[in-house]
Amino acid sequence: MALARIARANLRRSEGAFGNYAPEMNVLSEGRAYTSKFSSTSPYYHVNSKAGDNLSYNPSIKEQNLMNFSMRGISGTPYYQHPSASTERVLEESDSELEHDEPRYAGLEATKPGEKPRVVVLGTGWAACRFLKGLDTRIYDVVCISPRNHMVFTPLLASTCVGTLEFRSVAEPVSRIQNALSNGPSSYFFLASCTGIDTNKHEVYCEAVNNGGLPREPYQFKVAYDKLVIAAGSEPLTFGIKGVKENAFFLREVNHAQEIRKRLLLNLMLSENPGISEEEKKRLLHCVVIGGGPTGVEFSGELSDFIMGDVHKRYTHVKDYIRVTLIEANEILSSFDVSLRKYAIRHLTKSGVHLMKGVVKEVHPKRVVLSDGTEVPYGLLVWSTGVGPSEFVKTLNLPKSPGGRIGVDEWLRVPSVEDVFALGDCAGFLEQTERPVLPALAQVAEREGKFLVELFNKMGKQNGGKAFSAKSIPLGDPFVYTHLGSMASVGGYKALVDLRQSKSSKGVSLAGFVSWLIWRSAYLTRVLSWRNRFYVAVNWATTLVFGRDNSKI
Numbered sequence: 001m002a003l004a005r006i007a008r009a010n011l012r013r014s015e016g017a018f019g020n021y022a023p024e025m026n027v028l029s030e031g032r033a034y035t036s037k038f039s040s041t042s043p044y045y046h047v048n049s050k051a052g053d054n055l056s057y058n059p060s061i062k063e064q065n066l067m068n069f070s071m072r073g074i075s076g077t078p079y080y081q082h083p084s085a086s087t088e089r090v091l092e093e094s095d096s097e098l099e100h101d102e103p104r105y106a107g108l109e110a111t112k113p114g115e116k117p118r119v120v121v122l123g124t125g126w127a128a129c130r131f132l133k134g135l136d137t138r139i140y141d142v143v144c145i146s147p148r149n150h151m152v153f154t155p156l157l158a159s160t161c162v163g164t165l166e167f168r169s170v171a172e173p174v175s176r177i178q179n180a181l182s183n184g185p186s187s188y189f190f191l192a193s194c195t196g197i198d199t200n201k202h203e204v205y206c207e208a209v210n211n212g213g214l215p216r217e218p219y220q221f222k223v224a225y226d227k228l229v230i231a232a233g234s235e236p237l238t239f240g241i242k243g244v245k246e247n248a249f250f251l252r253e254v255n256h257a258q259e260i261r262k263r264l265l266l267n268l269m270l271s272e273n274p275g276i277s278e279e280e281k282k283r284l285l286h287c288v289v290i291g292g293g294p295t296g297v298e299f300s301g302e303l304s305d306f307i308m309g310d311v312h313k314r315y316t317h318v319k320d321y322i323r324v325t326l327i328e329a330n331e332i333l334s335s336f337d338v339s340l341r342k343y344a345i346r347h348l349t350k351s352g353v354h355l356m357k358g359v360v361k362e363v364h365p366k367r368v369v370l371s372d373g374t375e376v377p378y379g380l381l382v383w384s385t386g387v388g389p390s391e392f393v394k395t396l397n398l399p400k401s402p403g404g405r406i407g408v409d410e411w412l413r414v415p416s417v418e419d420v421f422a423l424g425d426c427a428g429f430l431e432q433t434e435r436p437v438l439p440a441l442a443q444v445a446e447r448e449g450k451f452l453v454e455l456f457n458k459m460g461k462q463n464g465g466k467a468f469s470a471k472s473i474p475l476g477d478p479f480v481y482t483h484l485g486s487m488a489s490v491g492g493y494k495a496l497v498d499l500r501q502s503k504s505s506k507g508v509s510l511a512g513f514v515s516w517l518i519w520r521s522a523y524l525t526r527v528l529s530w531r532n533r534f535y536v537a538v539n540w541a542t543t544l545v546f547g548r549d550n551s552k553i
Helices: 001-012 087-094 126-134 156-161 254-270 276-285 295-316 338-350 391-395 442-461 513-526 532-547
Strands: 024-028 035-037 044-046 106-108 118-122 143-144 150-152 172-175 188-198 203-208 221-222 226-229 287-292 323-328 354-358 360-363 368-372 375-377 380-383 406-408 418-421 427-429 486-491 496-497 509-512
Touching: 001 368, 118 126, 126 143, 126 150, 126 442, 156 254, 156 295, 156 513, 188 221, 188 391, 254 380, 276 287, 287 295, 287 375, 295 323, 295 338, 295 354, 295 486, 338 354, 338 496, 338 509, 406 418, 486 513, 496 513, 509 513, 513 532
Parallel strands: 106 221, 118 143, 118 226, 143 188, 226 418, 287 323, 287 380, 323 354, 406 427
Antiparallel strands: 024 035, 044 106, 150 172, 188 203, 203 221, 360 368, 368 375, 486 496, 496 509
């Protein structure tokens, strides 16, 4: 914004070049459009924005400085460190005049004729990474935008909380999933969050993840797309319950597992300090899990294994105080066969997990209050009650499916706009498709990613990759999801395997040690890379022989 004022004033007064940079600028009156012309042929430029453009979401920004975008050949307007005295006066005179100017962004401009079409992918979850893995980069350039640079293998995330697996074993760098992101000349990964989408201009607006090392905060840019794939995932459901976000841990990211592990080990060590009362020891070592779905049950099982296999040996002074409570409002593992649910209840109870039925009313720093007035003190609280649309998805001016997800048709297209697709936890079928909204499962997201990337490769081979170019291309058969079954570990080398396609259908249901072998084998083969498969196998073997590591790092 400062440089814009300098340039405007100097051009207005002298019509000369500013330094070595001489743009032509046309400045109109209030409600005006700004147009910049550059002699450089670089594809990275400052956005030309017009007042009143329809953005899906565009946060207000009071101050924007033009940026020096120097990554991998990206260039923008340079900074000038020593403005003249007249320039400094212009800065002061123009403050009030430009206070309401629209923000400007550097970034990637639209692709030109002869260049490969650009696919922009928002997210690095199951759906996004399956799509990235299969995308034909001989046809497309790809840009991936996400606040994390890896995919999390969520089915094994609970095992990292207690040291059964190391954290790197469940994290797959996105650059290994799609090599073009690291070595493609026009493909990029940007560590940033998408803050808005302009479907008319085919542009997304982003804010870089920042820790103070960039020229300014927030550091914002834009990326033009030919095709946009929204796979932004979901957020944990808290149902608006007071105190959940402030006091509970979620279990969806690697950093969540790291924080849970730190708190668990810290409480174990603090409880051994002299002078700690019996009541306080019981509170510190009480692990409460809210939610009886697969994640909550598997985490409870892992905690039980950790207590019986490691805490009883290495924390003998406090081993009798530690306990696990699982609180569920209805039935645990409600999507599983009734016989499997009963088996899980018997096994968890036998393993020392206390099962409670109740509805959480509010959460305090050291206790949970249920709707019937019962108070449950805790030292570690893990919240696992399902997922819902993220705040980003809620702000988008796009059609919504039942439940608030982005609405899509049978080919995962957002029907009201051109060249926008959505998949994974953030997307759901519109009501007019007469299809149910699919559950937020890894296998659903992965299957959607596989379907969509095959569709994209097909469109690209028929010259349908560019913006507005796929209208006449036949898309083929729509997406059809067939449930392959469900699995869950309950600890103690026991697991559940339910191969029914739905609750009402018949199929194979197994429980016990054989199911545990199937569970481990299935997930080991689903880990994306041979590197991580090796890590997981070695971690399992190390834990079996030497036990879990209890170092607090």
